Amino acid sequence: MARGDGELELTVGVRGAGGGGAAADAPVPISLGRLILAGMVAGGVQYGWALQLSLLTPYVQTLGLSHALTSFMWLCGPIAGLVVQPLVGLYSDRCTSRWGRRRPFIMTGCLLICLAVVIVGFSSDIGAALGDTKEECSLYHGPRWHAAIVYVLGFWLLDFSNNTVQGPARALMADLSGHHGPSAANSIFCSWMALGNILGYSSGSTNNWHKWFPFLKTKACCEACANLKGAFLVAVVFLMFCFTITLIFAKEVPYRGNENLPTKANGEVEAEPTGPLAVFKGFKNLPPGMPSVLLVTGLTWLSWFPFILYDTDWMGREIYHGDPKGTTTQVAAFNEGVRIGSFGLLLNSIVLGFTSFLIEPMCRKVGPRLVWVTSNLMVCVAMAATALISFWSLKDYHGYVQDAITASSSIKAVCLVLFAFLGVPLAILYSVPFAVTAQLAATKGGGQGLCTGVLNISIVIPQVIIALGAGPWDALFGKGNIPAFGVASGFALIGGIVGLFLLPKISKRQFRAVSGGGH
Incomplete structure (x- = not known):
């Protein structure tokens, strides 16, 4: 499955449209309008991803990381693609929560994204509280290592959280697609991603967040930092709105466990290769x-x-x-x-x-x-x-x-x-x-x-x-x-x-x- 940066999501043990390792009850027929609203979380996640792509490489250099070292920061994306996505795909396929297989992981990932965004946006202020320079940010242009460390930790958490949401969100659309078909579900999901990109890049190109929300500027956070902070706080609000809509309209049928899995001659469930x-x-x-x-x-x-x-x-x-x-x-x-x-x-x-x-x-x-x-x-x-x-x-x-x-x-x-x-x-x-x-x-x-x-x-x-x-x-x-x-x-x-x-x-x-x- 395509992610915002182009990576794929591996759903393990796929059987049927839903991608699960076993059958759930037949999904309730869903209208096209409800299917569209069920995929709205993709737009919220992609909004933050667009901000991450456009703003964070330049911003981290203001904290002390050299241009040569910024590329190492992006290793988290490939690592998350190899580790998080297969594991989340496996566990969401087997999740027996009464809320469904996908929504618990979507909710967890969205909450972690909000936490990561706050850490990244306030990294300069957190760094100052931990002992970075007390000089005004407009006068001091040296390294701020505490802020840089906090930022990198938040950045990695953000990327791992994005991966936690993207896979189950795409699988959820396939689960619910019904007579509309997986192609229609995929098109809806990609459309939400495109809308999230457009809104995110628009937000990132806006240079007035510090004017609209002047309280975001602090001694450790000047205009560029305040603009980033404002854009990411709006991303949190937008993500929570999209996530709530998805939770309301994506009515999942709980997974029934090991029924309909292939069995051995002695009647035991046959284990499928996973991970x-x-x-x-x-x-x-x-x-x-x-x-x-x-x-x-x-x-x-x-x-x-x-x-x-x-x-x-x-x-x-x-x-x-x-x-x-x-x-x-x-x-x-x-x-x-x-x-x-x-x-x-x-x-x-x-x-x-x-x-x-x-x-x-x-x-x-x-x-x-x-x-x-x-x-x-x-x-x-x-x-x-x-x-x-x-x-x-x-x-x-x-x-x-x-x-x-x-x-x-x-x-x-x-x-x-x-x-x-x-x-x-x-x-x-x-x-x-x-x-x-x-x-x-x-x-x-x-x-x-x-x-x-x-x-x-x-x-x-x-x-x-x-x-x-x-x-x-x-x-x-x-x-x-x-x-x-x-x-x-x-x-x-x-x-x-x-x-x-x-x-x-x-x-x-x-x-x-x-x-x-x-x-």
Whole structure:
């Protein structure tokens, strides 16, 4: 299942539409309106995730973490994808609570998200209470290690909590889909995610939270910090509203335990393989063509994750020539760049939302392989463009990012166009690999759960590689983002070439069958 950052959710022991290891009572028929409202929690979670992507990498640098070290902070996403999602999928499949299988986990995850958001937003104030500098934040630009430690702990809790909610929320939609079908449920869920992205990036690009809520500014928390704090507090309110709506309208039927599970000859329930280990054991059962899908998926994510990691930081440094640890003017320029970068991500989400409706017709017309390869070539051009735009903006091919002091409004406009343009291949990334995987599992065997779980690994491993390597790699070339984007362009080109020759060919008729088209 797709997450906000593109990761997958592995539901263990899937049987039937609900993804559970055994049958529950037949679900009560649900109207389309109630199904739509049942998925509303996805919008609340994605609202906070959009804020996390757009604001937190730049913010943590103001607390003392270097640009090179910020990438290590994002290791929590891949780790959560490998550990939390399989375990939550397993336990939610087997949960016998009278509230249902999914809602207890959704509620727990949402409450943890609220706690994590408060910790992140108030990390500067908590750090000051623990012994950081007593100087005014507008005058002090040195490290604040207590605040940084509190922030990182809150950040990791936030990412683990997001993973706790996303899987059961998507499985809940499948459980309730009934005669509407899982395709309709998936479309509703993705629509809520798109809306959450748009609202989150809009909130992140707003620079007036400190004016609307002046009490958020403190001695340890200046304007940029107060804006982040305000945006995240609104995210808490919005998430709780969405979560409440989901609890009210998602009427689950309690799980009945071990009934209808396969049994052995002696009548004992036959244990099914569960957990992450089951995925690795099933590698030998992968259908033909799946290894090439995994390879191209990994190369594609190697090309995307540097941009996901550093997009708003790139705007603040290379385009607005700011420095989160520099003078007051440099800090202000950096914060303005981050704000405009968040607006660029808003445009990206809008284009992504419109493009998502066009992917299935495109795949029917030219086939999913050509669509996927074309998206990789688009990313190759876009990542190369970011490096060229940076050189153009800096006007100094040999100096450090902070050496440049000029900026151009035309360059800023080009950057926003680039952000919007990337919404097209991003929509393809969130859709086509999963459709190809589903087709291989359906026509050549191997199991949907197995293939989906293995595809998750091919997404997580590239993220670990980039998280570990992008920061130190950039540090070798002037502490900017240009080297990582240059390498990303190369990976996208390689992924496109490899995909052209190695991806399995899926006919348009086969794609229509797996996607539900043609009915």
